[in-house]
Amino acid sequence: MKTIFSSTHSTSRMSSTSNQLTRTIKRYYLSVGLMFTRNLSRGLPKFNLNPVVGFNNAAEQKEEIFKTCKGKSFVYRWINKTNGKDYLGSTSNSKSRLSSYYDLKTLSIFNMPIYKAILKYGHSNFIFEIVEFSQPEDVVQREQHYLDLFDFDYNVLEKADSLFGFKHSADTLEKMKGRQNALGFNHSLETLEKLRDAQTGKTAERSFTI
Numbered sequence: 183m184k185t186i187f188s189s190t191h192s193t194s195r196m197s198s199t200s201n202q203l204t205r206t207i208k209r210y211y212l213s214v215g216l217m218f219t220r221n222l223s224r225g226l227p228k229f230n231l232n233p234v235v236g237f238n239n240a241a242e243q244k245e246e247i248f249k250t251c252k253g254k255s256f257v258y259r260w261i262n263k264t265n266g267k268d269y270l271g272s273t274s275n276s277k278s279r280l281s282s283y284y285d286l287k288t289l290s291i292f293n294m295p296i297y298k299a300i301l302k303y304g305h306s307n308f309i310f311e312i313v314e315f316s317q318p319e320d321v322v323q324r325e326q327h328y329l330d331l332f333d334f335d336y337n338v339l340e341k342a343d344s345l346f347g348f349k350h351s352a353d354t355l356e357k358m359k360g361r362q363n364a365l366g367f368n369h370s371l372e373t374l375e376k377l378r379d380a381q382t383g384k385t386a387e388r389s390f391t392i
Contacts, residue, residue, distance in 0.1 A: 224340075226333040229259065229268060233311035241305035244284060251276040255318040257325050260296055260336070261309040267335035267392070269296040272325035272342065274318035296336040299392040336392070 235250060237243040240260075255274040260283075262268065273279035282288045284305070289297040300308060316324045325342040 223333055226331065229270070229328065229332040229334065231313070233259065233313050234315060236309060236311040238309050239306055240308040240310045243310075244305070247310055248277070248280055251280060251312070254315055255321045256315045257313040257321065257328060259311045259313055259334075260300070261311065262299055262303060262335075263307050263309060264303050267299065269299075269336035270313070270325065270328055270332075270334040271296075272316075272321045274321050294336075295338065295392055299336060302392055 234256075237247050240247065254276055255272075256276070257270065257272045259271075260269040271279070283297075283300065286301075289301045313328065314324060322342045329337070329340065329342055
């Protein structure tokens with residue numbers, strides 16, 4: 183005996199699947215490099231605490247950095263030796279996060295100030311520090327602790343793991359066309375246009391000196 187599904191039921195299931203997929207893709211887009219609309223300067227002091235470990239040359243000590251961080255969660259800081267500007271971040275997936283900082287395509291496509299600075303000055307002109315190791319479930323909270331106490335030149339968000347203030351640039355969206363994201367889905371023109379349209383009316387991004 184054949185089971186016949188009504189078109190309404192079928193459409194409902196397809197709609198539900200589509201919505202789930204859309205939410206997943208949105209989370210992906212928002213997790214990668216985006217264009218910032220402002221910098222973060224609140225008049226707080228500069229970071230002045232001793233790190234757990236530091237690497238004075240992120241180019242020459244790349245292998246050592248990956249080895250030290252392997253399988254660990256931690257709060258980290260990048261410091262530009264040329265101008266003293268810094269960036270604070272955290273990760274519970276060290277391999278993936280560190281790899282993004284050493285992948286030239288990633289650094290080139292996404293307009294994150296820290297990415298642009300690394301491209302401009304080179305890894306050899308950056309110090310990489312581990313501010314503290316942490317449990318995976320606590321690492322974002324620990325990052326927030328430092329964001330509440332200090333200003334970091336390349337950071338633009340007041341809240342750790344927050345996406346407020348981000349937007350895709352038209353140039354970034356153009357470069358993403360046809361590429362597969364981490365989920366294996368192609369960036370369709372329709373999807374990219376929707377992301378672009380969602381930004382309509384937002385304040386134009388301010389210039390960011392790196």
